[in-house]
Amino acid sequence: MHLDGGVTLAPGDHRHVVETAKEDPPMTASANLPRETAFAVDTSAITFGSGATREVGAAVAGFGAKRVLVVTDPRLAKGETVGIVLDALGASGIEPEVFDRVRVEPTDASFGEAIAVATAGRFDGYVAVGGGSAIDTAKAANLYATYPADLLAYVNPPIGEGRPVPGPLKPLVAIPTTAGTGSETTGVAIFDLVARGAKTGIAHRRLRPSLGIVDPENTRSLPPMVAACAGLDVLCHALESYTALPYSDRPAPERPELRPAYQGANPVSDIWAERAIAMAAAFLVRAVTDPADDEARAQMLLAATYAGIGFGNAGVHLPHGMSYPVSGLARGFVPAGYPDDHPIVPHGMSVILPAPAVFRFTAPADPARHLHAAALLGADTRGAAPKDAGDLLANQIVSIMRQTGMPNGLSAVGIGPEDVDRLVAGTVPQHRVTKLSPRPASEADLRVLFLAAMTCW
Numbered sequence: 001m002h003l004d005g006g007v008t009l010a011p012g013d014h015r016h017v018v019e020t021a022k023e024d025p026p027m028t029a030s031a032n033l034p035r036e037t038a039f040a041v042d043t044s045a046i047t048f049g050s051g052a053t054r055e056v057g058a059a060v061a062g063f064g065a066k067r068v069l070v071v072t073d074p075r076l077a078k079g080e081t082v083g084i085v086l087d088a089l090g091a092s093g094i095e096p097e098v099f100d101r102v103r104v105e106p107t108d109a110s111f112g113e114a115i116a117v118a119t120a121g122r123f124d125g126y127v128a129v130g131g132g133s134a135i136d137t138a139k140a141a142n143l144y145a146t147y148p149a150d151l152l153a154y155v156n157p158p159i160g161e162g163r164p165v166p167g168p169l170k171p172l173v174a175i176p177t178t179a180g181t182g183s184e185t186t187g188v189a190i191f192d193l194v195a196r197g198a199k200t201g202i203a204h205r206r207l208r209p210s211l212g213i214v215d216p217e218n219t220r221s222l223p224p225m226v227a228a229c230a231g232l233d234v235l236c237h238a239l240e241s242y243t244a245l246p247y248s249d250r251p252a253p254e255r256p257e258l259r260p261a262y263q264g265a266n267p268v269s270d271i272w273a274e275r276a277i278a279m280a281a282a283f284l285v286r287a288v289t290d291p292a293d294d295e296a297r298a299q300m301l302l303a304a305t306y307a308g309i310g311f312g313n314a315g316v317h318l319p320h321g322m323s324y325p326v327s328g329l330a331r332g333f334v335p336a337g338y339p340d341d342h343p344i345v346p347h348g349m350s351v352i353l354p355a356p357a358v359f360r361f362t363a364p365a366d367p368a369r370h371l372h373a374a375a376l377l378g379a380d381t382r383g384a385a386p387k388d389a390g391d392l393l394a395n396q397i398v399s400i401m402r403q404t405g406m407p408n409g410l411s412a413v414g415i416g417p418e419d420v421d422r423l424v425a426g427t428v429p430q431h432r433v434t435k436l437s438p439r440p441a442s443e444a445d446l447r448v449l450f451l452a453a454m455t456c457w
């Protein structure tokens with residue numbers, strides 16, 4: 001119903017003020033608190049196109065930077081994209097230093113290593129080349145080198161202090177090589193806080209890259225399993241932001257600057273999310289099963305950016321919240337295509353494994369949205385009753401999981417019912433995302449959802 005509100009665009013302002021439907025009951029906001037009445041729309045500038053990577057030199061020069069830290073991971077450091085970036089920077093008179101020790105799925109320690117290099121180097125700009133791991137590491141390096149603080153100072157509460165980023169950061173150009181986290185569009189940096197056994201993150205608008213250069217040439221070398229995991233992350237970003245609690249059901253912030261980056265579903269994020277769901281339906285399986293399918297690869301990279309703009313403003317909910325302790329519990333599982341130096345349940349895999357169970361659970365909160373999402377994924381929803389919405393959506397997700405080679409549930413990645421207490425304990429503090437579930441999930445609900453996610457079909 002929140003879609004029915006009238007949208008007024010204030011002249012010269014990027015904020016949209018929306019009159020909310022008065023009869024909507026609050027879902028998680030206390031009835032005594034005033035509810036949110038506005039939402040903000042922010043994204044990075046984006047350049048999309050084949051060969052656009054070569055524009056990085058001119059872009060960095062345009063931001064006035066002269067010495068930049070190029071942040072990448074050990075595999076990509078030897079690849080073609082980093083070579084093109086270094087050539088283009090040199091041709092524009094920029095002096096680059098390469099940091100190539102990004103950990104695939106960063107930890108507090110690996111963020112710390114990049115922060116130390118960034119702090120010592122006093123760079124006036126950053127270029128991230130890689131997947132979410134490299135882009136998030138560059139965001140953290142930029143933040144802590146610019147405004148030094150303990151790592152937990154800017155980390156989301158209740159795990160960290162949630163201190164807002166104090167001022168503008170140095171320019172950061174993000175060049176994604178996966179399709180993808182959408183990190184080139186978001187003000188979020190995620191890492192594994194090893195002592196807590198779960199991922200957490202930093203979220204603030206000022207963390208957003210100044211520019212994302214989104215070039216389909218850079219995903220040509222993606223191993224199929226990385227393409228599958230990253231593509232399923234795209235799908236979940238879009239599905240979760242589309243089905244998230246409406247922004248108008250959150251309590252209003254005390255001051256506009258305290259409005260969270262993840263605001264809840266809103267009419268603008270819906271547009272990006274719906275389009276990204278349809279694109280993933282058309283192109284994800286093709287991009288994974290045939291890396292030579294240029295159209296599918298390019299469309300999935302574009303879908304990643306679309307989904308990033310959607311969830312970067314609306315947020316994600318339970319599949320992401322539940323994924324963080326799953327990643328933290330990785331032991332003995334190393335999927336094909338990923339480095340074998342540490343066990344890993346890749347981010348996109350850890351998000352998609354609970355997704356079918358979650359959407360069956362959340363569908364009663366808004367059957368129409370879940371049915372529409374199922375239809376965008378190709379389900380025949382003609383004549384479907386509201387009670388069918390969860391199964392219809394979950395079945396479409398399972399079909400894509402099977403076609404992209406996903407393991408059949410948490411039990412297939414070495415996680416069992418004996419782990420459920422730890423998984424629930426790791427999900428509960430993920431307020432930033434769990435509070436956006438359209439249907440509140442108690443600890444007992446989470447336990448049922450993790451048990452249901454042990455097998456997906």
Ligand SMILES: NC(=O)c1ccc[n+]([C@@H]2O[C@H](COP(=O)([O-])OP(=O)(O)OC[C@H]3O[C@@H](n4cnc5c(N)ncnc54)[C@H](O)[C@@H]3O)[C@@H](O)[C@H]2O)c1
Binds near residue numbers: 076132136182229
């Ligand atoms: N900041 C955000 O908004 C956001 C959103 C979603 C996920 N994330 C985070 O991003 C991380 C996952 O990132 P990801 O899925 O993009 O993967 P990744 O960066 O972890 O990379 C996975 C593997 O693929 C390799 N790889 C990447 N691109 C390649 C290419 N073109 N050719 C060959 N190999 C390539 C990498 O070297 C690495 O070994 C997680 O830590 C996750 O939590 C962040």
